[in-house]
Amino acid sequence: MTIEHIEQQIIEEFEQFDDWMERYNYIIELGKNLPLINAEYKTEKYLISGCQSQVWLHAAYEDGKVIYKADSDAIITKGIVALLIRVLSGQTPDAILNTPLAFVDKIGLKEHLSPTRSNGLLSMIKQMKLYAMAFKAKYK
Amino acid sequence: MTSKAPDILAFREDFPILKRSVYNKPLVYFDNAATTQKPQVVIDRIVKYYAEENANIHRGVHYLSQHSTMAFENVREQVRLFLNANHAHEIIFTRGTTESINLIASSFASKHLLAGDEILITQMEHHSNIVPWQLACEAKKATLKYIPFNEPGELELSLLDKLLTPRVKLLALTHLSNALGTINPVKEIIAKAHQKGIPVLIDGAQAVAHIKVDVQELDCDFYCFSGHKIYGPMGIGVLYGKEKWLNDLPPYQGGGEMIKTVSLEKGTTYNDLPFKFEAGTPNVSDVLGLETALNYIQNIGLEHIAAWENKLLTYASTKLQGINGLQVIGRAKHKSSVLSFIVEGIHPYDIGTLLDKMGIAVRTGHHCAQPVMDRYGISGTVRASFSFYNTKEEIDVFCEALKKAIEMLK
Secondary structure (H helix, E strand, O other): OOOHHHHHHHHHHOOOOOHHHHHHHHHHHHHHHHHHHHHHOOOHHHHHHEOOOEEEEEEEEEEEOEEEEEOOOOOOHHHHHHHHHHHHEEOOOHHHHHOOOOOOHHHHOOOHHHHHHOOHHHHHHHHHHHHHHHHHHHHO | OOOOOOOOHHHHHHHHHHOOOOOOEOOOEEOOOOOOOOOOOHHHHHHHHHHHHHOOOOOOOOOOHHHHHHHHHHHHHHHHHOOOOOOOOHHHOOOOHHHHHHHHHHHHHHHOOOOEEEEEEEEOOOOOHHHHHHHHHHHHOOOOEEOOOOOOOOOOOOHHHHHHOOHHHHHEOOOOOOOOEOOOOOHHHHHHHOOOHHHHHHHOOOOOOOOOOHHHHOOEEEEEEEEHHHHOOOOOOOEEEHHHHHOOOOOOOOOOOOOEEEEEOOOOEEEOOOOHOOOOOOOOHHHHHHHHHHHHHHHHHHHHHHHHHHHHHHHHHHHHHOOOEEEEOOOOEOOEEEEEEEEOOOHHHHHHHHHHHHOOOOEEEEEEEEEEEHOOOOOOEEEEOOOOOOOHHHHHHHHHHEEEEEEHHH
């Protein structure tokens, strides 16, 4: 499935929610279900430091696709991490590099990607794109 | 000065921002330790300055310049009275507490700090009262040491004598901890340091809005505070320094106003106090806004403000006790209206995010006091900090919202 398809799915899922509480309950559930990153990756090396919450990100390259795994110490951050992984993991480096991730705004979570929020998400996206760029250069 | 207790909540009406809502819910503003809201009189004062009085001060011969200069210098006298300093020229206007501390750290270190010397701080300082001293110590190959604090959040003063070694050149500590709410017994600490001839700087950023400060009674050598934490504008702060110290220390920044004469051949001679430390065009409008804010709170009476805030703290502390897994961080006997807490198994960021959605502004994280968090082995807390304009009803709303958030996150 393309990034746009998955984004559209997520937007439709969020459309069923009437209020912020239902939206956040869903994100919290996602956070609880996100497969934890292997303990070996939950180290300083993979840490994306936010002032408030922390994110660990690991990326691998398989058959022309980038596979991301991540975790966070805050559950809401983790839920949003899960959405980003659902959209970006398993995609080609080019697709990852070119997406503006428009769905975040459409499901009303834009504020979580604000630089003032310092929850590590913005840095995580930057790091995801850097990985994509590195894989693209390495395996071209 | 004690007067009959005023109807404290009537003053809430003076704060236009408290009437607004966020996410269609009435705003509950519990982030007062970060910054306080501004009464209409302060806002009006700043507008009036730019509408009717704006001119650069001190050098102008024209009417507006002289008017502004007089208004500006009158505030120095008002701040002197507010702190009960000896002289108006002991009051230096800065951008805030951070700049006040940086000024002293820089000027003091350049003249008095030598390799092998020590600066003593405490384990509960805000980063603003740590990093300037780290920079100074690094530059001079001196050592930064600290007074630790115990589990409830009180300084281990039994260690003070030992820590005040002959190598200590200055002691810098907070009057009131922003992360814990602890009110430190600064007067006794200052006296002990003075017995050994060590000057003391007090970070009063959190204290001035809650405690009546008398710098002569405290006998501190330096006292710093920010306008925006005492219902005044952002970007204006105060450094009080004893005359003998301010005369002794070299200038911090160079520029206009702080000089007597400038010659490319013969060098520069510096202006007298307070101008020696006020390079460049000062922030006149915010100085005037600060004056209005100081008058405003003195009119209410700091003793009445503190009394109401203590009631709010007691009320909130009691209510929070009933919440499962909640632990208050900072249980000092003498504390101010700062309520820092963690909830077992839940990240403070998550709680803060959900409270925000319910219209409640609290702060989450390390509160720029990472060593405090390290002391407890936590990454951060949720902090609710109250002002005299807050109500018990708001605390009820906050407690219900907190329970709802915990329910969602468990």
